[in-house]
Amino acid sequence: MSSKPLSLFDKVWDSHVVRSIPDGPDVLLIDRHFIHEVTSPVAFLSLKNRGLNVLYPHRTFATADHNTPTINQHLPVADPLSANQLKALEENTSSYGISHWGLGNPKNGIVHVVGPENGITLPGMTIVCGDSHTSTHGAFGCIAFGIGTSEVEMVLSSQCIMQPRPLKMRINVNGNLQKGVTPKDVILYIISKLTAAGATGYFVEYAGTVFEQMSMEGRMTVCNMSIEMGARGGMIAPDETTFNYIKGREKAPQGKDWDDAMAYWKTLKSDDGASFDQEYHFDGAAIEPMITYGTNPGMGVGITQTIPTASEVGGGKASFDKSLAYMGFNEKDAMLGKPVDYVFIGSCTNGRIEDFRAFASIVKGRKKADNVTAWIVPGSHQVEKQIREEGIYDILTDAGFQLRQPGCSACLAMNDDKIPAGKYAVSTSNRNFEGRQGPGARTLLASPLVAAAAAVTGRVTDPRTLI
Amino acid sequence: MAYDKFTVLKSTAVPLPIENVDTDQIIPARFLKATKREGFGDNLFRDWRYNNDDTPKKDFVLNNSIYTGKILVGGRNFGCGSSREHAAWAIYDYGFRCVVSSFFADIFKNNSMNIGILPVQVSDQFLDKIFKAIEANPAAELEVNLPTQTITLLSTGESESFQINGYKKHNLTNGFDDIDYLQDMKTEIKAFAEKSRY
Numbered sequence: 001m002s003s004k005p006l007s008l009f010d011k012v013w014d015s016h017v018v019r020s021i022p023d024g025p026d027v028l029l030i031d032r033h034f035i036h037e038v039t040s041p042v043a044f045l046s047l048k049n050r051g052l053n054v055l056y057p058h059r060t061f062a063t064a065d066h067n068t069p070t071i072n073q074h075l076p077v078a079d080p081l082s083a084n085q086l087k088a089l090e091e092n093t094s095s096y097g098i099s100h101w102g103l104g105n106p107k108n109g110i111v112h113v114v115g116p117e118n119g120i121t122l123p124g125m126t127i128v129c130g131d132s133h134t135s136t137h138g139a140f141g142c143i144a145f146g147i148g149t150s151e152v153e154m155v156l157s158s159q160c161i162m163q164p165r166p167l168k169m170r171i172n173v174n175g176n177l178q179k180g181v182t183p184k185d186v187i188l189y190i191i192s193k194l195t196a197a198g199a200t201g202y203f204v205e206y207a208g209t210v211f212e213q214m215s216m217e218g219r220m221t222v223c224n225m226s227i228e229m230g231a232r233g234g235m236i237a238p239d240e241t242t243f244n245y246i247k248g249r250e251k252a253p254q255g256k257d258w259d260d261a262m263a264y265w266k267t268l269k270s271d272d273g274a275s276f277d278q279e280y281h282f283d284g285a286a287i288e289p290m291i292t293y294g295t296n297p298g299m300g301v302g303i304t305q306t307i308p309t310a311s312e313v314g315g316g317k318a319s320f321d322k323s324l325a326y327m328g329f330n331e332k333d334a335m336l337g338k339p340v341d342y343v344f345i346g347s348c349t350n351g352r353i354e355d356f357r358a359f360a361s362i363v364k365g366r367k368k369a370d371n372v373t374a375w376i377v378p379g380s381h382q383v384e385k386q387i388r389e390e391g392i393y394d395i396l397t398d399a400g401f402q403l404r405q406p407g408c409s410a411c412l413a414m415n416d417d418k419i420p421a422g423k424y425a426v427s428t429s430n431r432n433f434e435g436r437q438g439p440g441a442r443t444l445l446a447s448p449l450v451a452a453a454a455a456v457t458g459r460v461t462d463p464r465t466l467i
Numbered sequence: 468m469a470y471d472k473f474t475v476l477k478s479t480a481v482p483l484p485i486e487n488v489d490t491d492q493i494i495p496a497r498f499l500k501a502t503k504r505e506g507f508g509d510n511l512f513r514d515w516r517y518n519n520d521d522t523p524k525k526d527f528v529l530n531n532s533i534y535t536g537k538i539l540v541g542g543r544n545f546g547c548g549s550s551r552e553h554a555a556w557a558i559y560d561y562g563f564r565c566v567v568s569s570f571f572a573d574i575f576k577n578n579s580m581n582i583g584i585l586p587v588q589v590s591d592q593f594l595d596k597i598f599k600a601i602e603a604n605p606a607a608e609l610e611v612n613l614p615t616q617t618i619t620l621l622s623t624g625e626s627e628s629f630q631i632n633g634y635k636k637h638n639l640t641n642g643f644d645d646i647d648y649l650q651d652m653k654t655e656i657k658a659f660a661e662k663s664r665y
Contacts, residue, residue: 024634081500148552148578
């Protein structure tokens with residue numbers, strides 16, 4: 001008797017269900033739990049108030065990233081509230097015996113960069129973190145998603161979480177990407193087609209030749225933004241690219257453990273005939289370098305396109321108009337040539353070494369535009385080290401850029417890296433919400449190549465003209 | 468954290484007919500620096516509610532005293548974006564116990580139920596009726612009945628049923644939370660975890 005074909009999602013989910021509550025959620029065992037300074041303090045406080053302990057401290061990993069400065073990290077953190085959060089993380093992790101890569105630690109960096117970088121993230125895991133971009137880890141064939149603070153407390157105290165089983169969606173992108181089209185453009189394109197709520201209630205699997213040919217860094221960029229179309233998470237079946245990335249990393253299995261792991265990892269793919277509640281197909285060759293014009297990540301267009309009208313987009317006209325008014329844009333405006341005041345490259349979306357290589361490929365031999373303030377923020381100390389070792393640092397400084405220190409930085413503007421009100425920022429981050437990068441800031445989401453083109457020309461420019 | 472039990476809520480409502488209200492609007496990141504769950508309501512919808520000099524923006528609904536109540540009614544795709552539970556805390560701390568919309572983002576929905584806020588998902592048509600009823604009369608009341616899973620516009624008597632799973636309904640009506648439940652199954656969890664691959 002042949003068994004029912006299963007999807008990658010089914011295989012990973014089913015192997016983690018401790019209990020299915022009738023007319024309720026599943027209780028899922030969590031393999032890896034990442035925590036940071038902003039969404040964990042109240043969970044620890046509540047844990048203490050209830051008199052509970054951390055069940056498996058070695059399955060939780062802490063790093064400080066959301067609220068850390070990106071210059072002068074050797075000095076005491078000036079903002080007392082931020083310093084207090086960092087202190088709380090240090091004290092909480094220390095008292096429960098949880099690994100902590102705090103500010104100044106050579107392993108420190110953005111949680112979704114350092115996890116994979118150190119081999120903590122492995123195929124087939126369930127991974128959660130009090131951060132919606134936990135979906136990043138889905139690039140390794142994990143079920144990884146963001147949670148709230150009550151859920152952080154749940155995982156600390158029981159290593160489990162309660163989740164209703166989501167619906168399944170598969171997004172297939174086949175064909176060859178054009179020159180200058182990056183993984184960021186692929187995901188911005190998908191979100192522009194599905195809208196900011198188009199995958200809410202679903203867990204997404206990305207499939208097709210475009211993802212098969214993509215690097216791990218690129219896959220992380222794609223999975224990272226799954227949440228921006230509302231998806232619970234996004235995942236890609238692990239393959240040789242995945243295994244080669246993991247092999248030799250600090251916490252990756254070794255020797256016989258590696259062989260055993262590989263035997264399991266190779267089973268982690270959707271069977272032929274696996275069913276999905278929703279399936280989409282896109283042509284990779286049709287994707288242009290993308291840029292957003294509005295205040296949610298679904299409001300994106302090809303860089304040579306014009307801003308659509310409210311009726312073309314659908315949805316409520318009042319909300320669309322409010323969005324364009326905030327941005328200071330009009331329907332039918334061309335995106336090319338729009339003025340740019342700030343450029344930010346970094347974040348858990350595009351703060352990995354490949355992103356800086358891409359940025360440098362355009363910057364090389366050119367100069368930063370005088371009207372642009374650029375914030376170049378590596379995702380981790382490891383990325384920073386590579387930037388220096390590979391000569392990218394010299395390219396950047398020759399062109400008039402300065403390299404900052406790792407952290408979430410202007411992606412969410414919790415620290416001092418805030419774009420001023422009314423200013424336009426081309427940003428490689430993940431959200432263009434009103435005020436996301438600072439009160440009144442106007443964000444245009446794009447790839448590292450588009451960001452580089454903006455940084456050297458001072459306006460929205462098609463990177464293909466500079467390659 | 469303990470919260471008030473939710474059974475039947477009869478209240479006027481505050482309308483926010485904007486789509487895709489993200490959690491950065493509900494509470495901007497710069498107000499997430501606390502290490503205790505206190506005072507988040509003061510910064511609910513901070514940048515829509517206050518000017519940069521902290522004076523209230525007169526045209527924002529929370530600054531209009533004719534709109535009051537324990538129910539917040541928002542446009543489609545409410546609570547998208549960041550997983551920050553602070554957004555739900557801010558809504559609760561301000562005094563809301565129920566959010567009504569025609570579509571909710573998943574994480575916000577979970578976070579809300581975990582702290583005792585009931586997210587009520589209605590059809591686009593019913594949402595439109597609610598907005599129109601409040602626009603016509605800000606004193607119009609809604610009744611949200613969790614045991615019967617119905618929401619009623621009391622001015623017209625029109626009602627609609629809403630979905631919630633039996634487990635969460637039981638928790639909300641009794642003030643229980645998931646952490647208590649998981650503590651009770653610790654032996655089962657440990658046995659499962661000991662034989663897990665990772």
